[in-house]
Amino acid sequence: MTAKVIDGKAFAANVRAQVAEHVARLKAEHGLTPGLAVVLVGEDPASKVYVKNKHASTIEVGMASFEHRLPAETSEAELLALIDKLNADPSVHGILVQLPLPGHLNSELVINRIDPAKDVDGFHISNVGLLGTGQKSMVPCTPLGCLMMLRDHHGKLAGLNAVVVGRSNIVGKPMAQLLLGDSCTVTIAHSRTKDLAEVCKRADILVAAVGRPEMITGDMVKPGATVIDVGINRIERDGKGKLVGDVHYDSAAAVAGAITPVPGGVGPMTIACLLANTLTACCRANGLAEPEGLTA
Numbered sequence: 683m684t685a686k687v688i689d690g691k692a693f694a695a696n697v698r699a700q701v702a703e704h705v706a707r708l709k710a711e712h713g714l715t716p717g718l719a720v721v722l723v724g725e726d727p728a729s730k731v732y733v734k735n736k737h738a739s740t741i742e743v744g745m746a747s748f749e750h751r752l753p754a755e756t757s758e759a760e761l762l763a764l765i766d767k768l769n770a771d772p773s774v775h776g777i778l779v780q781l782p783l784p785g786h787l788n789s790e791l792v793i794n795r796i797d798p799a800k801d802v803d804g805f806h807i808s809n810v811g812l813l814g815t816g817q818k819s820m821v822p823c824t825p826l827g828c829l830m831m832l833r834d835h836h837g838k839l840a841g842l843n844a845v846v847v848g849r850s851n852i853v854g855k856p857m858a859q860l861l862l863g864d865s866c867t868v869t870i871a872h873s874r875t876k877d878l879a880e881v882c883k884r885a886d887i888l889v890a891a892v893g894r895p896e897m898i899t900g901d902m903v904k905p906g907a908t909v910i911d912v913g914i915n916r917i918e919r920d921g922k923g924k925l926v927g928d929v930h931y932d933s934a935a936a937v938a939g940a941i942t943p944v945p946g947g948v949g950p951m952t953i954a955c956l957l958a959n960t961l962t963a964c965c966r967a968n969g970l971a972e973p974e975g976l977t978a
């Protein structure tokens with residue numbers, strides 16, 4: 683079997699187009715422009731690239747983008763004061779603090795200062811609790827993107843066996859909650875899981891969020907399964923830098939029914955879902971119907 687390739691790039695372009703259409707309608711019918719504020723503290727080169735991309739994508743869909751670049755030595759009090767200001771600003775519907783923060787800043791404290799209704803990353807403890815109890819929340823962008831692709835591929839997910847490898851707060855755990863919300867039978871595997879290959883082989887849906895290049899190989903995949911590769915790993919191969927996932931693509935694609943590539947799979951969905959979340963936050967803040975198909 684050769685797996686169907688789930689094209690995350692095309693899927694994300696479609697999500698962004700849907701968001702842009704909703705944004706245009708919000709402007710025309712309600713005079714509203716969804717606004718996303720991104721806060722970057724320090725000079726981390728990767729974070730700077732992410733923030734630049736987020737700014738460009740936000741503008742592209744017709745939203746307002748508010749960038750706040752603060753020096754690395756910014757104090758916690760200064761950062762919290764900025765978040766308070768953004769929380770109170772009605773033109774800001776989504777707030778994202780780019781992680782990681784410099785070491786002297788307490789990320790948990792900072793994230794939990796964001797108004798949960800504006801927490802478009804879905805990391806605030808209230809949103810974590812709401813998701814865990816099956817209530818309406820802001821959902822972390824990467825797992826939301828995975829869920830959208832899975833729903834599109836499978837239609838209904840109910841009753842399928844899903845295995846999520848990885849239990850981080852930003853990917854593994856919320857992914858598992860979302861799959862449970864769609865009535866999958868969910869197993870979460872991690873570094874202490876015994877016989878990982880056997881556990882993975884039971885999965886109709888296998889999500890890899892490990893951070894270990896090409897760790898999930900074809901012999902760990904059930905024939906016909908859907909494989910979602912969240913991993914982004916930079917490796918050296920044949921003297922060149924290369925981006926690979928947590929899944930060994932060639933061997934897994936030979937067995938799976940469908941698979942996301944790296945790059946061009948889950949990655950592009952993350953920013954698309956950030957925009958979708960900002961739109962959702964704007965609709966909720968104004969008592970308007972949420973955009974269909976763009977939320978969990």
Ligand code: NDP
Nearest residue numbers: 824848849850853872873891892893912913914948949952
């Ligand atoms: P973390 O490092 O926070 O979590 C990794 C998880 O993998 C942990 O739960 C860990 O288990 C588990 N793990 C590590 N080694 C093994 C092993 N040998 N067998 C089974 N499980 C193992 O990573 P993240 O969740 O933040 O990210 C995971 C990957 O996804 C990374 O490659 C990251 O770059 C990528 N990513 C991609 C995004 C995108 O936009 N596409 C967004 C976010 C992340 P334990 O808890 O026991 O230590």
